[in-house]
Amino acid sequence: MAFDLKKIYAAFAIDDPFVNAVPYGTGHINDTYKMDCASTSYIVQRLNTSIFRQPELLMDNFQRVTAHIARKIAAEKSDRKTLQLVLARETGKPFFRDEENNFWRCYHFVDQARTYDILETPEQAFQAAAAFGQFQCDLADLERLNETIVDFHNTPSRLRNLEAAIKADRCHRLAKVGKEVDFVMRRAADCSVLIDLQKKGELAERTTHNDTKLNNVLIDPATQRAVCVIDLDTTMPGLPHYDFGDMVRTGTSPAAEDERDLSLVGMRFEMFEALLRGYLSQAKFLNPLEKELLPFSGKLITLEIGIRFLTDYLEGDVYFKTKREDHNLDRCRTQFKLVESIESQLDAMKKLNASIR
Ligand code: ADP
Ligand code: GN1
Ligand code: MG
Secondary structure: OOOOOOHHHHHHOOOEEEEEEEEEEOOOOOOEEEEEEOOEEEEEEEEOOOOOOOHHHHHHHHHHHHHHHHHHHHHHOOEEOOOOOOOOOOOOOOOEEEEOOOEEEEEOOOOOEEEOOOOOOOHHHHHHHHHHHHHHHHHHOOOOOOOOOOOOOHHHHHHHHHHHHHHHHOOOOOEEEEEHHHHHHHHHHHHHHHHHHOOOOOOOEEEEEEOOOOHHEEEEOOOOOOEEEOOOOOEEEEEEEEEHHHHHHOOOOOOOOOOHHHHHHOOHHHHHHHHHHHHHHHHHOOOHHHHHHHHHHHHHHHHHHHHHHHHHHOOOOOOOOOOOOHHHHHHHHHHHHHHHHHHHHHHHHHHHHHHHH
């Protein structure tokens, strides 16, 4: 669908002539545009409101999180950044609804920084993980946020959704994924490990990002430092493992999330080590049990996202944006290949983790 971005521009309080706006980034959920004005640039997004069903509550989180981090940055006088929203001209709200009820928001473009879909060096991994660790620290004293998607990282519930999709087999695709379904069912017991510990009161809820795909942090290519954590739509109550696990999922493989040549997919131990050291350099609040479970979380979250790609494939590609036939199945297969690679190195990962104080 083509939108008149100049009209959207006019809805926000920007006093800088519009130049142009082009689709931007590789996110799977929202529609993102880079908007250039005469003297500066902005990110404009159309929020996916069939996924984020209460966008006002989400934007309430967004404002609270960015204001909280901005206060911390000002107090420490550092040069790191947080997202800075632009308010709507008429309402003063941090969003604009157009006539078709599309939900738009706008924030400042962070210059001299870029995202990497595949991390290139352990230094980048260290810096990105430190930034997400610091993000969790920054939010440790924030009041409980709204849940923008309930049960987002409830892996048993993700498994139940898969089971329902298998049963319905709406698109007659089940015959093609027997191997993948078996792969999941053999690991069903893993799915409830973290949630069960939380239910027993052994793991405590914290405020977490919940979508720490490594392309959700902006890195300065000149200094290699992570400058800004982005994509705050799922920042809400969670377990720190959800964040660390997703870093392992997206930061350790040298192959793209949708790579078809599975021989290229695998966990690079040196990247895991860099992520772990980077994250632990900031996440000083972790108790011993939380820390012990970090390597396992890499396996669990990779399995969980694989389950979600498989479910979406069976349901007819209704959730994640796809660009080609079987795209979600390709994504699912890379996740499961990565799970196997993590499993084969899990002992070494745990040993390394135990050796870091
Ligand atoms: P999605 O939820 O669809 O993943 P994101 O919020 O992650 O959307 O934005 C998509 C992409 O846009 C990011 O991966 C990043 O490349 C770019 N981006 C987002 N916000 C900014 C920003 N403030 N400055 C520069 N680039 C940004
Ligand atoms: C989505 O929005 P994006 O592309 O950063 C998804 C994550 C998945 C990820 C898989 C709200 O993240 O949960 O891990 O795709 N976000 C949502 O690449 O579902
Ligand atoms: Mg994103």
